[in-house]
Amino acid sequence: MKYNIWIAAFLTGISVCVAIEEPGMKHVARLPDGTTIELIALRPYGGGDPRRTREKPGPWWGPDGTQLNICPDERNSACSWNDSYLMVMAIENTDDVSCRVVGPWDSDLMVQPVKDKGKGFENRDIRRFTLRLGNQKSGDIRVCIASGQWKTLEYWLIDKSYTPYDNFFVSSEQVIMRCPEQNGSDVVAEVTQVVTERATRLVAFDRDGGLHQSEEEQGGESAGLVRFIHRFKDLDISNIDHLEFQNRPYDYWVTFHNVSLDSGHKTNVEIDIKKPGSLLGEILPGFDGIDIDKYQEQLKGKALCICFFDMNQRPSRNCITQLAKQTEQLRNKGITVVAVQASKIEQETLNQWLQNNNVPFPVGMIRIDEKTALFNWGVKSLPWLILTDQKHIVEANGFSLAELDEKI
Secondary structure, eight states, rough: EEOOOOOOOOOSSOOSSOSSSOOOOOOOOEETTTTEEEEEEEEEEEOOOOOSSSSSOOOOBBSSSBBOOOOOOOOOOBBBBBEEEEEEEEEEESSSOOEEEEEOOOEEEEEOOOOOOOTTTTOOOOOEEEEOOSSSHHHHHHHEEEOSOOEEEEEEEOTEEEEEEEEEOOOOTSEEEEEEETTTEEEEEEEEEEEEEEEEEEEETTTTOOEEEEEEEEEEETTTTTEEEEEEETTOOEEEEEEEEEEEEEOOOEEEEESSSSSSOOOOOEEEOOOOOTTTSSOOOOOTSSSSSGGGGTTTTOEEEEEEETTTTTHHHHHHHHHHHHHHHHHHHHHHEEOOOOOOOOHHHHHHHHHHHOOSSEEEOOSSSSSHHHHTTTTTSSEEEEEOOOTOBBOOOOOOOGGHHHHH
């Protein structure tokens, strides 16, 4: 479903941000269960962006480019990527929801509550995230929402004799936990896991059966792996009975189309709400969990033909070899070819086969759970072709190689 929502809102008060105009509309998605997701505002986040300084975080504007005199997040932080933006959204009418955010070039696994809330936002559930969006005037932002029941994947008992220096907690679920330790009044645990298209969390149960949720920080990400640092506030490790690693699927994709990336650049924002599984007309999910990171820069701003394949299957091998012969012709049409090996095989075996068949385009391999990745990419059989425009919006998928020319 699509929404164009124009709701007048008049706010008062003295602003601590640079602004010239009151906000004039809300950009809100309402889910079937009543949960609302409002994209409130964004600002430059790159440390070298000329629109911000050390003293001032830069102007805030609405998703449609309206310059605002509100400051939902007063924390003046930045990152090293000059094409990055900090965004703030509000999630309301729900008690328990997990989010991740996907943009054209990257994603943010750590959608965090805003700690330094600005005036007027003190009592709202507002969350912050960052995305790189390149040198463009507008972009599409997808918010993945999970609100269903948590499923326990791993159960770890804690013993007072365990220390972080001689105990790791392993699992068959592609997750490993360093032994928790006391840090002042808090308990800290580190979890390394594969990047997955599901929401995850680590919870502690005390000896009375009480559940404790952690505050999370991301401690690094590379080649389909991510490390989270979990802090259980005001909890003594001697009171912990066990910890559980849990996950749940994302129920909805909420996409804010045509979000303005410059204050004063007016756009008409549209909102789509979809269940996962269909990518047609949607922005690509991003290549998290696919080891194609070194090619990400050269894929920016390019129309893509993506082929999911399995080297062990003859139809897949034939599709790749035929695409290899058409690469130059497709490049002349402005199409960049990318392939993804859908099952885990030895990297050396894959590299040798690609070399023997003179495959000239980037090829990655899924490093996370294959079924989860293929589901989230909408792949129903192999080989599976996906065609996008330059903004990485899917224009066609699931077609045969013989149909490629008519899809372009």
